Amino acid sequence: MLDFCSQDHFYMQKIASFPPAPTLCDSTEFRLFSIIIDCYLNVGGGIIARSSRGTTGHLKPPYNCSVVCSIVNLTIATIFNMPLPACFLGDSGKVTTVVATPGQGPDRPQEVSYTDIKVIGNGSFGVVYQARLIDTQEMVAIKKVLQDKRFKNRELQIMRKLDHCNIVRLRYFFYSSGEKKDEVYLNLVLDFVPETVYRVARHFNKAKSIIPIIYVKVYMYQLFRSLAYIHSQGVCHRDIKPQNLLVDPETAVLKLCDFGSAKQLVRGEPNVSYICSRYYRAPELIFGATDYTANIDIWSAGCVLAELLLGQPIFPGDSGVDQLVEIIKVLGTPTREQIREMNPNYTEFKFPQIKAHPWTKVFKPRTPPEAIALCSRLLEYTPASRLSPLEACAHAFFDELRQPNTRLPSGRELPMLFNFSTTELSIQPQLNSILIPPHARSHTAGFIFDLSVIISKRAVYVQDVPLTPTCTNSILQQVLFLQLVPERGKTWTVNLIGKT
Numbered sequence: 001m002l003d004f005c006s007q008d009h010f011y012m013q014k015i016a017s018f019p020p021a022p023t024l025c026d027s028t029e030f031r032l033f034s035i036i037i038d039c040y041l042n043v044g045g046g047i048i049a050r051s052s053r054g055t056t057g058h059l060k061p062p063y064n065c066s067v068v069c070s071i072v073n074l075t076i077a078t079i080f081n082m083p084l085p086a087c088f089l090g091d092s093g094k095v096t097t098v099v100a101t102p103g104q105g106p107d108r109p110q111e112v113s114y115t116d117i118k119v120i121g122n123g124s125f126g127v128v129y130q131a132r133l134i135d136t137q138e139m140v141a142i143k144k145v146l147q148d149k150r151f152k153n154r155e156l157q158i159m160r161k162l163d164h165c166n167i168v169r170l171r172y173f174f175y176s177s178g179e180k181k182d183e184v185y186l187n188l189v190l191d192f193v194p195e196t197v198y199r200v201a202r203h204f205n206k207a208k209s210i211i212p213i214i215y216v217k218v219y220m221y222q223l224f225r226s227l228a229y230i231h232s233q234g235v236c237h238r239d240i241k242p243q244n245l246l247v248d249p250e251t252a253v254l255k256l257c258d259f260g261s262a263k264q265l266v267r268g269e270p271n272v273s274y275i276c277s278r279y280y281r282a283p284e285l286i287f288g289a290t291d292y293t294a295n296i297d298i299w300s301a302g303c304v305l306a307e308l309l310l311g312q313p314i315f316p317g318d319s320g321v322d323q324l325v326e327i328i329k330v331l332g333t334p335t336r337e338q339i340r341e342m343n344p345n346y347t348e349f350k351f352p353q354i355k356a357h358p359w360t361k362v363f364k365p366r367t368p369p370e371a372i373a374l375c376s377r378l379l380e381y382t383p384a385s386r387l388s389p390l391e392a393c394a395h396a397f398f399d400e401l402r403q404p405n406t407r408l409p410s411g412r413e414l415p416m417l418f419n420f421s422t423t424e425l426s427i428q429p430q431l432n433s434i435l436i437p438p439h440a441r442s443h444t445a446g447f448i449f450d451l452s453v454i455i456s457k458r459a460v461y462v463q464d465v466p467l468t469p470t471c472t473n474s475i476l477q478q479v480l481f482l483q484l485v486p487e488r489g490k491t492w493t494v495n496l497i498g499k500t
Contacts, residue, residue, distance in 0.1 A: 095134060100189065103160055103170030112172055112189070114140065125260050126185070130192060139192040140171060145260070147175065147186040155259045156186060158235055165416065166226035168193065168246060168257040190257070195249050197304070198242035205311050212409050213368060214400070216308045219247065221398050221417060222254035223301055225424070228389035230256075231294045232427050236265045238275045240300035242307065252408055253415040265294060276300060278323055279313040283334070283381055284342035286324045295383035301392070302378025309367055309375070331381060332356030338381040370397035390427055394434040402437035 100112040113134040121128035126145035133140055147153060159170040172189040197219055204211045223245060230237060237244075239261040246255045261275055270290040276282070282299035284292050306314035314330065317323030328334075333351045334342070359376050374397045377387045387395070400406055401417055408414060418440040425432055 096131075098174045098176070098187075100172035100174035100187075102172055103189075104163060112174070114142075117142075141168075141190045141192045143188040143190060144176070144185050145188075146178070147184045149182075149184060153186050154263065156188065158259050158262050158264065159188065161233065162230065162235070162259075164226060164229045164421075165419065166222045166253075166255055167229065168255045191255065193246035193248055193253075193255050193257075195247050196243055197245040197247055197254070197308070200247060200249065201242060201308060201311070210311060210364075211308055213371070214406070214408065215252065216305070216371070217398055217401055218252045218408070218414060218417075219245065219254050219308070220301070220305050221393055221401055222415070223256065223304070224389040224392040225417075226254075226256040227294075227297050227301060228393070228427055229421075229424060230262075231297070231389060232423060234264050234266075235259075235262055236294040237262050237297050237300075239277060239280075240297050240304065241277045241280045242304055245304070250410075251412070251415050265292075278317060278320070279303060279307075279315055281320075281323060282383070283324065283327055284383055286320050286327075287339070287343035287346050289343040293383055295386050298378055298386040298389065298392075299383075301389075302375055302386075305371070305378065306363075306375050309363055309371055314362070314379075328354050330357050330362055331379065334381045341382045341384065368397065370395070370399075373397070388428065390424075390431050390435065394431045404437070404439040 094117070095113050095115045096117065097111055097113040099109045101107050101109050114131040115134060116132040117129050118131075119127060120130045120141070126143065129142040129144065131140055131142055132138070145153070145155075156170075156173055163169075169191045170188060171191070174187050174189075176185045176187055177183065178185055200215070201211055223240075227237070227240075237256065237259065239258060240256075244256065244258045246257050247253065263271065265271065268291075271292065273285050273288045273290055273292070276285060276296065280300040280303045282292070282296040285296060303314055315323060315326040317326045328351070333354045339346050339349070359372050363372055363375075374387075374392065374395050377395075378392065380386045401414060406414060418436050420432075420435065
């Protein structure tokens with residue numbers, strides 16, 4: 001079926017018995033270079049995507065054609081509703097098949113097969129494996145945790161309700177038996193993202209250089225978007241730190257992960273204060289507050305931003321008390337009113353009076369003033385005084401991202417930053433005119449869509465794709481320059497009207 005004629009070419013024989021392929025696959029020769037294109041065919045037309053991860057998973061086409069290039073350590077393969085040959089199943093050849101439930105949607109268990117399993121992380125929570133799905137050949141992460149039969153797993157319940165481009169997606173979940181009797185493990189099958197902000201920052205530190213400010217902006221902007229979304233759902237992450245921020249080093253896409261400490265906060269219900277990793281703990285947690293809000297995530301995000309600017313943690317305390325000392329060194333001694341806002345039980349506690357250190361002296365001389373200003377609005381003693389996530393996104397520090405010609409250091413276009421869902425746009429609508437720059441706006445019947453997306457440096461023709469309002473955002477992320485035409489109120493037709 002495949003004729004490997006050169007490293008970056010392949011020829012596809014047309015076989016009459018195969019289903020008809022879209023225009024992309026109608027040619028006899030392709031030069032694809034370093035992109036992956038997944039074609040998902042559905043009734044009425046084709047949807048061309050740069051990557052199917054987290055974008056078109058809700059579609060269930062009758063068949064698909066995946067064209068994968070061989071350049072940059074990728075694999076050549078063309079699949080027409082057929083299983084992959086054994087040579088694509090990895091060196092081990094061991095295939096594990098489980099009955100798993102989809103992460104989103106109705107509980108309809110299905111068989112899921114994966115291979116190439118290896119451990120990539122472990123801790124008190126359990127073990128994380130990397131694996132490759134047999135049907136799509138996509139890499140996934142499988143988080144395996146011991147399940148207490150007496151309780152529902154909070155992480156699972158939260159992840160099943162989350163759906164955002166900057167949050168790692170729960171694809172499936174399944175249960176497995178342990179070595180001991182009655183031991184049950186919960187397995188979460190998640191998007192696999194190869195790097196973390198922690199490792200990226202460490203790479204630059206080892207090279208005795210600072211992380212380019214454009215990366216700081218792109219990473220932090222996406223973090224704030226993810227926080228805006230989960231907070232709108234009533235969820236507090238409670239463990240924001242560089243290690244929990246996954247990034248794709250090629251595209252700079254960031255995804256928030258590890259919801260093992262996350263909780264749906266309910267006003268009036270107490271929460272444990274011993275939560276969040278030490279360097280990133282909000283002062284109200286150090287003061288023992290149990291009625292805190294999702295603003296503890298904002299403090300943690302401010303610590304991450306400061307760390308990326310400094311090249312090291314801003315508050316590196318060795319203990320809870322030492323952590324508070326480090327904070328006071330920078331912010332000064334909190335006032336009685338600030339202490340009351342953090343925890344009313346501490347208002348009579350006596351602290352040594354220390355003046356705040358000027359923020360401009362906390363950071364290096366060449367640190368952008370807008371970055372310092374943003375930090376100062378995030379790292380506030382009073383929780384309610386901290387910026388909201390979307391207010392942070394609208395801050396002047398991120399104005400460069402809203403310029404149409406801004407690129408990554410590699411020359412690559414920025415990841416999708418303005419594909420706000422209707423849920424996001426309803427959080428603080430007064431900010432929408434700032435959040436969505438003019439070049440990324442298209443208004444039709446109240447919907448706002450991102451028009452700045454491009455597949456590599458070319459566009460693929462997409463004709464008459466019937467959409468519903470529930471799936472427009474995910475599909476619109478995949479094509480460049482779209483025109484929306486309303487049909488009978490709830491149906492939309494997407495036409496490609498421009499290309500590069």
